[in-house]
Amino acid sequence: xxxxxxxQIDTDHLQIGSGIETVADLVDRLGDIPLGRIRMHPAPGTxxxxxxxxxxxxxxxDGVVVEKALSFFESRLAIVLATMIELYLRKNPVGFVVGxxxxxxxxxxxxxxxxxxxxxxxxxxxxxxxxxxIGPFAPELAVEILSPGNTKREMAxxxxxxxxxxxxxxxxxxxxxxxxxVYRDVDDCRTIExxxxxxxxxxxxxxxxxxxEWFEIAAGPRRG
Numbered sequence: 142x143x144x145x146x147x148x149q150i151d152t153d154h155l156q157i158g159s160g161i162e163t164v165a166d167l168v169d170r171l172g173d174i175p176l177g178r179i180r181m182h183p184a185p186g187t188x189x190x191x192x193x194x195x196x197x198x199x200x201x202x203d204g205v206v207v208e209k210a211l212s213f214f215e216s217r218l219a220i221v222l223a224t225m226i227e228l229y230l231r232k233n234p235v236g237f238v239v240g241x242x243x244x245x246x247x248x249x250x251x252x253x254x255x256x257x258x259x260x261x262x263x264x265x266x267x268x269x270x271x272x273x274x275i276g277p278f279a280p281e282l283a284v285e286i287l288s289p290g291n292t293k294r295e296m297a298x299x300x301x302x303x304x305x306x307x308x309x310x311x312x313x314x315x316x317x318x319x320x321x322x323v324y325r326d327v328d329d330c331r332t333i334e335x336x337x338x339x340x341x342x343x344x345x346x347x348x349x350x351x352x353x354e355w356f357e358i359a360a361g362p363r364r365g
Contacts, residue, residue, distance in 0.1 A: 161186070171202055172294035180206035193244060193252055194274045200244075201252040202298075209254050210290030211241060214359070215316060218286050219256040221359045222350070226259060229341070229348045236261040236281075237270050245276040247306035253299060257284035259344065279306035281344050286314045300327050310344055319352055 161167055167185060168174060179185065183192055186204040193201045198209045211219075219241055226238045241256045258280035262268050271277055283303050285296065300311055304327055311324040319335035333339060333352065341348030 167205070171205060171207065172296075172298040173292040174207055174295050175290055175292075178208040178210060178290060180208065190246075190252060190275060198242065198254065200254055201250065203250050209241070210288040211256065211286070212288045215256070215286045215288050216241065217359045218314065218316060218355065219284070221355060222284060223257045225350050225355075226257070226345065226348065229345060233345070233347065234262075235345070236264075239270075239276075239280075243276055244274070245279055247279050247302040251302055253279075253283075253302055255280065255283035255303070256286045258282065261344070279303055279308045281307075281309045282312070283308050283310075284312045284314070287316060297327065300324060310342065312339065319356060321352060 161170060164176070167179070168176065171179070180188075180196070180199065183189075183206065185206075188201055188204050188206045190201060193199045193206055196206060198211070200207045200209055223238050223240050230236065230238065236259055238257065238259050240258075241254060243258060244252050244254050245258065247253050252275060258276075259282040260278065260280045264278050264281070265271065280303075285291075285299070287296075296313065303311060304324075309325070313322040313324070314320075315322070321333045321337075321339060322330050323333060323339075324330050335352050337352055339348075339350045339352065339355075
């Protein structure tokens with residue numbers, strides 16, 4: 142397998158930097174992303190934005206197409222949060238929210254897909270949601286809901302990309318622990334426990350969501 146994969150890596154056009162000679166080097170460069178999420182077509186190092194536009198739910202990392210990790214219940218949690226933010230925005234029209242199909246350009250050669258994203262209208266040119274296939278700016282608030290396929294290094298790399306591109310706040314939900322890590326910088330983190338509540342701070346003034354309520358709505362009514 143290693144020989145086959147290595148033969149498909151276009152080292153003449155590789156965007157991910159020098160020193161990539163083996164599959165292990167590639168995985169290390171991407172942040173320990175599992176092999177099952179790394180697309181081989183187009184060959185690693187040669188992918189461009191048009192490739193991920195066609196594939197959907199894939200991110201572009203320096204010429205490598207990587208599938209986004211998102212499981213069934215995690216997707217439900219994302220929908221519930223986006224809905225709660227949208228309801229807030231109906232009364233407080235300060236911006237707009239998009240979900241996990243919204244690809245966002247962070248830097249040249251990198252496209253990220255937060256599970257939920259909020260951007261203020263000031264980010265737009267005319268007060269309307271961009272219609273390009275790829276969002277032209279990073280959101281002020283990015284939300285990631287951890288799935289079994291995510292790695293710590295992968296998430297740290299994504300935080301670096303988003304903050305460098307202008308994101309101000311990142312929420313990372315751990316569904317197993319029912320905790321939310323709130324980041325204001327790559328390593329500036331505070332944890333909200335399962336009995337706490339998320340606050341919108343200055344981005345969404347007055348917004349609040351109990352983590353327990355979030356999970357209860359996502360799980361649905363119990364029978365019996």
